[in-house]
Amino acid sequence: MRNAYVDQFPAEARVVKSAFWSSFLALAIGGIFGLVQALHRTDVLRFIDSTDYYTVLTAHGVLLAITFTIFFLVGIFTWAVTTSLDRGVVDIRFTWSWYVMMVTGTVLVAVAIFSGFLEEPPSILGSELYADVLFTFYSPLQAHPIFYIGLVLFVVGTWLAGFDWFRTWWAWRDENADERIPLPTFMVLTTTLFWYICTLGVALSILAFLLPWSLGIVDSVNPLLTRTLFWYFGHAVVYFWLMPTYVMWYIMLPKLSGGKLFSDPLARVVFVLFLLLSTPLGIHHQYLDPGIAEGYKFIAMTNTMFLLLPSLLTAFTVVASMEHGARQRGGEGYLGWLTALPWRDPVFTGMALAGLMFAAAGFSGMINAGMNINYLVHNTWWVVGHFHLTVGTAVALTFMAAAYWFIPQVTGKELWSRSVALGQVLLWFVGMTFMSNAMHRSGLFGMPRRTAEPQYQNFDFEPAVGTVAEMDAQVALGAVLLVVSLVLFLLNMVLTSFNGTSDSIPDNTYAGTLSGPEDAPEILDNLKLWTAIAVVLVIFAYTLPLASIVESGGLFGPGIDGRQLSLGADLEPALETLREVVA
């Protein structure tokens, strides 16, 4: 008797499947745009105008960092809650409603962004569609109102999704009063809580300032304020998309290795630490911002460093669980057990390699977090190399590997090809190694990020080792390999959906624990307490910087107009004139 997720929760499985496919679609478009950028920047192949590069870059950032990750997240979290509580959601119509809301938001945002490719974008609500503002939408760059409205709908959709998980847990708690919160649900709830805390910042930024300003209701904003509110949200969001990855590493990887999770209590501690520390450190993205005193930056730096702790604990627990699994499979010796792991399984191998890459990303992240050394790497390609290891590999590769297990679970269809899947995850690792390594190294000699043509008229970059051309070639090669890998992934997903249903789908289970929840102090499950502490930490970290920003620049800034800096079609001559006038 088959006992896959689709058999246990057919209605929920449809929502999860839809969320996954929304995520894959964003991955497909965003990933291909990534190749366009890599080839354009490195001057290997330029078939778009450099002015359109920024439209491509905006789409790449939003579709991958927000749409791809969060749609996959809501799928995994819905699965985790229902599976671990062994009950469905309270009302499936509500579940569909948040999904539809997220899709609507995404479509609005996409319409605004993609209008950047049109010669003459249509006018809606009295202004031309425009959203070449990148993923960070720093004012005074001003997008069309529907860009902001779309973002709001998307975020509110995730809020409702969070409410859905909470309400499912409340319903379960009524029937299981004395039981500990099952670990996967605990992980989902703590993550949802810090998501509520951090998204308040971006919601405030958009609803109180950017949206009214783009609609012409207020005529000015304080750029440093909206920027600070963005980063209040902007670092926690990286933990938001990292948490489903951690969920996979904690509750799937040990099982795939053939064993159990090393410690349930420490897993809870890790997630509590993320709840506490994810938000009050956003200022570490603003180390080089004027208008924020050094002391606040120091506090953000300290909090960031302490947030290394849960990740270091995770590294221990995950590796220990894998070793436990390998020894169950007959592995021996100090390192010999490594060969006993199921390396032919793309789900396991993809997640393990993603974890390895995340270790490397952790080290480059420690350098970013080092306040004074940050001067050297801030806004260089180094940073891009860093987050292609984190969100681009630790998260993306784990999600793709997880999809090889999840898609059969939610469809009841067997994976089209496990060998292609294994090749795909390995190829991603190799491609990302090439690309990210060269990005990091380029950043060290000052190559900037976010630019269409990093080839300057009056100076050359001076790498310590190697040449600029060679690093550019390495990035282009890496990007090509990544897109080949991406195509193999999508092909596997599409062909799987054409398979007939199969009876040989494994049961829907997750890893047991060596040291279970009975070893975890009850207080760890006191979500109200941890939320209260998290809020207090946020108040400590942010009240004074925000107050001083408002005091010095005003709530709405001194007459700062919205700007959509473009010269239209091809106005190179106008630009030259402008430069001469200025010079």
Add this chain to the structure above:
Amino acid sequence: MRVSKGALLVGIVLLVPFVIELRTALSWFGIEITVVESALVGLALAVAITAWALWPPNEDGEAADRS
């Protein structure tokens, strides 16, 4: 085989970051090698690992091929 095919493949893939970093690391000691040279080193290492893995199997070669 001493290790499973999957493990061998992963082993070769894991060489890539080391080979790519080799030039930077060596330059620290004043040794400069070209891209082609480092690619050849990588190839040699991959062949060496493959040879080690395929070398006449120990008595219970089947048992080693677990995954």
Add this chain to the structure above:
Amino acid sequence: MNIHTYEKVWLAASMVLIVGFIATITYGAVGPGVSMISDDGGSIDPSEINDDERFEETGVTHVGGNEYEVAVLAQAWSYSPDEIEVPAGSEVTFYVTSPDVTHSFSVVGTNVNTMVVPGQVSEMTVEFDEPGEYGILCNEYCGEYHHTMEGTLSVVPEDEFDLTELSVEAPGEVESGNETTINATVSDGMQTDLETTATLEIGGEQYDEDVTIDGAGSESVEFAVDADQLGEGDHDWTVTVDGEEESGTLSVVDGANDDSGDSDGGDDDA
């Protein structure tokens, strides 16, 4: 709570690592004195940047000793000034702001790197020990032509650096038989006194005038020119002082032709 021994060891090692990181960063701040960009620069109204005394005129000014200030305007898509020159061995404070969107002011390959947010002034003090040439670029997206925004920073040997400026007033025409003067105004942007020689070359002759200028002051140097000595026709002249140069042409015309008046014959670095 049941924690495995290895896990305790790992936990302790992690804490040592974290505290170690914080300690090294703190040392960087208090030892070598790497301070962060902060709110020292204050805020500014982006539409009235010129009202701020630091930005009345962009460029390099001498504060005294080896201290200099550089005011830079970062705007879509250029820097003003886009060529900055400072002496080696100097301590330079940059003030950077933006009238439009967010930019950066980043000197390639150095830790001179700051965001430039409209409404705020980025202030940072940098020591330039050795001569060198650096590129400046904007590393924050600022609109369609963001990638064209660049500048250069030259750190020149101390003895090659000055802030001397020269402007010359000279007539375009003089009647034969008359005398006229070419007036050079030499100003010294440094806070220290400047002793130098102004030189006029005209008609194959060279005239030197020694001049001493007080710090942050200016002096006029008058060169008398005798039309008869030059003879009728056009004569190119050049005034040089401290590496600055200005030239023009003086025409000596027949005295009978008296419909000419004095006009400014000098033009900037023509």
